[in-house]
Amino acid sequence: MAKSPKTSFGRRGFLKNAAAGAAAGAAALVGSAPLVEGQTQGAQSHGKGAHSTDAPAPTEAQLFREAGNIRPPSVEVRKITKPGSDLMVETLKQLGIEYAAANPGSSFEGFQESVINYGNPPNVMPEWITALHEESAVTMAHGYAKAEGKPMLAALHGTIGIQHGAMSIYQAYYDRVPVVMVAGNDVDFIPAHTAHDMAGMVRSYTKWDAQPETVEDALVALQRAYNEAITPPMGPTLVVLSSEIQKLNSPNVQIPTYKPPQFPTIDTSTAGEIAKGLLAAQNPRINVGRLRTPEGVKRSVELAELVGACTSTEAMRGPMSYPQRHPLCGPGADTNYDYTIGLEAEGEQAAINGPGLAKIAEERDVTHIDFKGVRTPANFGRGNRVKSAMPLEADAEASLPLIIGAVKSQMTSDQKSRIKERSEKHAIANHDAHVAALEKAVQAASAGWNASPITTARIYAELWPLIMNEDWCFSSPSNFSGAHNVQLWEHNKPYSYLGGQGAGGMGYGAPASMGAGLAAKARNRIVINIQTDGDMNYAPGVLWTAVHHKLPVLSIMHNNRAWHQEYMFIQYMAGVRGRGAERAIIGNTLRDPFIDYTKMAAGYGMAGEGPISDPTKLQAALRRGIASVKRGEPYMIDAITEPR
Amino acid sequence: MKKISKSYFLAAAIIAALAVSATPVYAQRGPATVGNKPEPTSPVKGNAVAGKKLYYSYGCYACHGYTGETGYRAFVGNWGHLGTDQEFITFLRGRVNVAPVIPSDRMPNFSENVMSNKRAEDIYAYIRTFKNHAAPVKDIPSLSEIVSAAKREKN
Numbered sequence: 001m002a003k004s005p006k007t008s009f010g011r012r013g014f015l016k017n018a019a020a021g022a023a024a025g026a027a028a029l030v031g032s033a034p035l036v037e038g039q040t041q042g043a044q045s046h047g048k049g050a051h052s053t054d055a056p057a058p059t060e061a062q063l064f065r066e067a068g069n070i071r072p073p074s075v076e077v078r079k080i081t082k083p084g085s086d087l088m089v090e091t092l093k094q095l096g097i098e099y100a101a102a103n104p105g106s107s108f109e110g111f112q113e114s115v116i117n118y119g120n121p122p123n124v125m126p127e128w129i130t131a132l133h134e135e136s137a138v139t140m141a142h143g144y145a146k147a148e149g150k151p152m153l154a155a156l157h158g159t160i161g162i163q164h165g166a167m168s169i170y171q172a173y174y175d176r177v178p179v180v181m182v183a184g185n186d187v188d189f190i191p192a193h194t195a196h197d198m199a200g201m202v203r204s205y206t207k208w209d210a211q212p213e214t215v216e217d218a219l220v221a222l223q224r225a226y227n228e229a230i231t232p233p234m235g236p237t238l239v240v241l242s243s244e245i246q247k248l249n250s251p252n253v254q255i256p257t258y259k260p261p262q263f264p265t266i267d268t269s270t271a272g273e274i275a276k277g278l279l280a281a282q283n284p285r286i287n288v289g290r291l292r293t294p295e296g297v298k299r300s301v302e303l304a305e306l307v308g309a310c311t312s313t314e315a316m317r318g319p320m321s322y323p324q325r326h327p328l329c330g331p332g333a334d335t336n337y338d339y340t341i342g343l344e345a346e347g348e349q350a351a352i353n354g355p356g357l358a359k360i361a362e363e364r365d366v367t368h369i370d371f372k373g374v375r376t377p378a379n380f381g382r383g384n385r386v387k388s389a390m391p392l393e394a395d396a397e398a399s400l401p402l403i404i405g406a407v408k409s410q411m412t413s414d415q416k417s418r419i420k421e422r423s424e425k426h427a428i429a430n431h432d433a434h435v436a437a438l439e440k441a442v443q444a445a446s447a448g449w450n451a452s453p454i455t456t457a458r459i460y461a462e463l464w465p466l467i468m469n470e471d472w473c474f475s476s477p478s479n480f481s482g483a484h485n486v487q488l489w490e491h492n493k494p495y496s497y498l499g500g501q502g503a504g505g506m507g508y509g510a511p512a513s514m515g516a517g518l519a520a521k522a523r524n525r526i527v528i529n530i531q532t533d534g535d536m537n538y539a540p541g542v543l544w545t546a547v548h549h550k551l552p553v554l555s556i557m558h559n560n561r562a563w564h565q566e567y568m569f570i571q572y573m574a575g576v577r578g579r580g581a582e583r584a585i586i587g588n589t590l591r592d593p594f595i596d597y598t599k600m601a602a603g604y605g606m607a608g609e610g611p612i613s614d615p616t617k618l619q620a621a622l623r624r625g626i627a628s629v630k631r632g633e634p635y636m637i638d639a640i641t642e643p644r
Numbered sequence: 645m646k647k648i649s650k651s652y653f654l655a656a657a658i659i660a661a662l663a664v665s666a667t668p669v670y671a672q673r674g675p676a677t678v679g680n681k682p683e684p685t686s687p688v689k690g691n692a693v694a695g696k697k698l699y700y701s702y703g704c705y706a707c708h709g710y711t712g713e714t715g716y717r718a719f720v721g722n723w724g725h726l727g728t729d730q731e732f733i734t735f736l737r738g739r740v741n742v743a744p745v746i747p748s749d750r751m752p753n754f755s756e757n758v759m760s761n762k763r764a765e766d767i768y769a770y771i772r773t774f775k776n777h778a779a780p781v782k783d784i785p786s787l788s789e790i791v792s793a794a795k796r797e798k799n
Contacts, residue, residue, distance in 0.1 A: 442787040582702060
């Protein structure tokens with residue numbers, strides 16, 4: 001289909017005329033509307049001008065504008081029966097995109113209008129989510145994807161929106177998380193908001209981008225953006241949508257048939273070899289790293305149960321890994337493993353790991369920025385650090401059905417009974433090991449139990465009994481609040497803990513939690529956000545988003561009134577230079593004044609309580625907070641805490 | 645000279661910690677196991693009241709907690725370099741004065757020109773007032789429940 005012809009009345013011309021009309025209207029307003037006293041005096045003090053009798057009489061249109069009845073400009077009428085953006089939204093519906101988060105921008109007005117009005121019911125799949133900053137929109141999508149294992153959408157407004165969202169895009173890229181983004185591009189509107197190659201600004205840290213010129217190409221691009229985002233290495237993708245094709249009447253355009261992506265798998269022969277190794281082993285082990293989706297987690301459990309292998313997990317460090325308290329998860333009854341396979345993890349005999357970011361960096365980093373972390377071993381693939389007898393670059397999740405199938409076809413009845421016996425021994429040993437570790441952990445958590453400010457361990461310890469029987473998701477990185485979840489909590493769902501920021505950047509925890517809240521909202525789940533104070537202050541507007549969209553997120557401030565890591569760094573540096581640590585507070589602490597997060601939350605309409613420095617008042621506050629989020633009302637507890 | 649970004653190192657450290665270690669570095673820290681070393685009984689020369697102010701102004705609480713029981717390196721139950729005030733002072737002065745390129749959150753060095761012996765003795769006196777305030781786990785319902793719930797899972 002041909003590119004749409006320009007309207008005879010261009011946007012630029014419209015703006016110029018509108019500006020002239022507005023100026024005339026403003027003059028008319030001064031001359032005709034009653035003014036309050038101060039304004040009158042002010043106007044008089046400027047002498048001739050505001051009250052100039054030279055001002056032209058208001059036109060009918062200006063009077064209408066003054067009264068709030070703005071008439072549309074006289075332009076050529078285009079009858080739109082099927083705008084391109086309706087088709088784009090229909091494409092997103094077919095892809096199962098649940099939410100679209102954005103800070104409003106004129107460059108995607110056509111697209112936004114379609115999301116909120118097209119379809120029956122409108123504004124569902126995707127639902128439009130109001131973000132107060134593009135960084136929040138993208139990181140919400142980041143958090144959502146980590147919880148659900150699939151992308152939602154973030155919409156960005158032109159060059160400025162892309163740059164506002166850039167930091168969040170960078171984190172999602174490093175975290176290898178699927179996020180689909182669209183950026184509006186209105187070439188006839190504000191020149192500073194458009195560019196020849198808009199995606200170029202973030203190309204080196206996105207996985208794929210396109211700037212389609214037709215509606216048909218845009219629909220194909222959205223499908224491909226989705227597929228590229230969810231195939232390893234997963235990452236953020238961007239489609240630049242011109243305002244023109246969003247608005248172009250496209251009654252005859254068909255949405256192309258969606259073809260799911262092909263995930264790279266091991267071949268059947270290799271799967272058979274692995275199955276043989278697992279079945280022949282007396283004590284096999286499966287190391288499970290971070291898989292792509294909940295389905296992968298399910299498959300890893302199926303394989304472990306089939307072969308009676310004890311497993312390791314990364315569920316305490318991030319999403320989509322083996323359930324921590326599954327009977328087979330742990331060291332097992334015997335730690336002399338004779339066949340170890342890694343699924344997105346290390347494995348002595350075989351290790352299946354999807355490609356890392358280095359795989360795409362060569363092609364994407366066209367300006368040779370050369371982000372250093374991209375080429376570190378951690379990002380080559382998540383389990384290629386230990387030499388394996390059989391390193392396999394493939395997607396573990398997609399390869400699992402092949403291994404499971406081979407195990408089922410090879411297994412003998414003798415092996416079945418041996419596996420059953422072994423599994424029972426592992427279950428007992430793992431349970432005992434867990435209880436022993438827990439007893440040690442609670443002993444450690446008792447230190448400073450009644451101290452004020454409140455210990456971070458107490459926050460985690462008080463929370464766990466209150467949420468252990470709920471369907472919960474712990475959304476914020478725990479490394480700055482002691483990571484007590486690792487020892488005290490049980491991470492049994494693919495979304496139990498969403499892990500770190502991706503690239504270690506602050507400003508992630510709050511919006512990622514709201515993204516997890518979006519995932520939780522329709523699933524009767526609650527979200528726990530232990531929110532560091534430094535992180536909270538980057539874009540606190542997400543608190544309003546949480547209230548507005550009724551996100552079940554309980555935020556507990558880890559309010560140590562400092563950027564504590566940096567405080568310690570400066571203390572050390574001052575010690576090295578023999579200058580003392582007394583001024584290390586400068587630039588690293590949040591004092592004079594202290595920030596009142598309950599008031600901050602209240603300003604955004606969020607209920608909450610605090611500051612709480614008395615540890616004996618914490619549990620009751622947590623109970624109230626959990627009750628609130630179970631009603632779908634986000635809640636803020638400002639806990640004054642020990643530094644770590 | 646090429647500028648080395650702290651945030652890069654922080655991110656790299658976090659990534660490395662997550663990637664390499666079975667237990668994250670940050671999780672290996674935290675409160676010491678209570679009661680694993682005896683509390684010192686040596687005489688104390690300093691003034692604990694003055695020491696308390698210095699403990700805050702020098703930022704000791706940042707890593708050792710407000711009561712010495714928590715943080716990166718708790719004192720209570722882990723009195724390694726705190727047997728006597730002289731031992732403490734020697735430790736403060738004897739920190740390896742290495743200037744790392746990578747940011748460090750280890751114990752800083754305190755030379756005499758930034759912390760006099762008198763001040764160090766006062767801080768030591770305050771540290772010696774720290775006690776184990778933790779009630780037995782069995783008397784803390786939340787902690788008891790955590791273990792009980794885990795035990796119940798077996799059934």
